[in-house]
Amino acid sequence: MEKLAEQADARFFLFSDDKVLITAGADARAAHERGVARDVDADLAGAVLLGFEDGAPRIAASGRLPEEAGALDVVDLRTLASEARVSAADLGALAQARSLLSWHQRHGFCANCGARSAPALGGYRRDCPSCGTHHFPRTDPVVIMLPIDGDRCVLGRQYRFQEGVYSCLAGFVEPGETLENAVRREIREEAGIEVGAVAYHASQPWPFPSNLMIGCFAEARSFDLVREVEELEDVRWFHRSDLPAMMARTHPDGFMVPPSMAIAYHLIKAFADGA
Numbered sequence: 001m002e003k004l005a006e007q008a009d010a011r012f013f014l015f016s017d018d019k020v021l022i023t024a025g026a027d028a029r030a031a032h033e034r035g036v037a038r039d040v041d042a043d044l045a046g047a048v049l050l051g052f053e054d055g056a057p058r059i060a061a062s063g064r065l066p067e068e069a070g071a072l073d074v075v076d077l078r079t080l081a082s083e084a085r086v087s088a089a090d091l092g093a094l095a096q097a098r099s100l101l102s103w104h105q106r107h108g109f110c111a112n113c114g115a116r117s118a119p120a121l122g123g124y125r126r127d128c129p130s131c132g133t134h135h136f137p138r139t140d141p142v143v144i145m146l147p148i149d150g151d152r153c154v155l156g157r158q159y160r161f162q163e164g165v166y167s168c169l170a171g172f173v174e175p176g177e178t179l180e181n182a183v184r185r186e187i188r189e190e191a192g193i194e195v196g197a198v199a200y201h202a203s204q205p206w207p208f209p210s211n212l213m214i215g216c217f218a219e220a221r222s223f224d225l226v227r228e229v230e231e232l233e234d235v236r237w238f239h240r241s242d243l244p245a246m247m248a249r250t251h252p253d254g255f256m257v258p259p260s261m262a263i264a265y266h267l268i269k270a271f272a273d274g275a
């Protein structure tokens with residue numbers, strides 16, 4: 001990695017305490033030149049190779065904020081995604097980078113024998129020098145779904161949501177479970193209804209720290225909602241005709257859906273558009 005980092009065309013995606021360093025100003029960039037990596041004391045021993053662009057290495061590393069931070073902004077990745085200040089390609093690289101760097105931070109020791117492990121394969125594996133076990137970064141699957149019945153769908157509201165926001169139901173896939181059964185179980189637990197057919201729609205990596213959101217539609221077979229009170233402040237049916245105003249945040253009752261960076265928005269939009 002140190003050798004790749006010496007290449008003049010190497011570019012660095014830099015983090016400080018889980019936050020992203022981007023160039024200040026309107027035309028923000030997340031990919032920095034070597035000099036910037038040096039200025040923030042980028043930790044190259046713990047760096048991750050994200051890939052190559054036209055032969056030039058793209059490297060993710062943690063660093064510290066320079067004393068004179070004028071040229072750089074420190075931004076939370078979620079904020080960066082919602083504000084669309086950098087390109088979609090850079091956001092993808094930052095998501096990959098954050099997920100991997102955070103895995104290294106949290107997995108410094110072998111889960112098999114407890115010895116300190118070391119990064120290998122450009123940061124895509126950790127090897128244990130004591131027992132020889134290879135450890136790989138994990139991705140945790142989360143199902144996120146829209147139960148539907150004709151022209152209506154179920155949305156729920158978590159306690160922590162901004163006022164008026166309703167979103168898709170979601171939950172972790174359990175060991176040994178199919179995606180379809182995870183969707184059915186989560187809907188039963190959170191909304192108290194049964195669903196039959198489950199159809200995959202799209203997915204979204206969610207690097208906080210390492211989830212993969214798997215978006216599905218589910219056909220309702222029972223219809224009387226019973227809210228899971230620990231998790232949800234409200235759960236209700238919405239008519240398809242309510243959704244465009246909720247997406248535009250102009251609904252007369254103040255109902256809204258999450259912003260377009262979230263896969264929930266795209267599931268809801270697909271249904272609103274007639275999926």
Ligand SMILES: [Zn+2]
Binds near residue numbers: 110111113114129
């Ligand atoms: Zn070990």
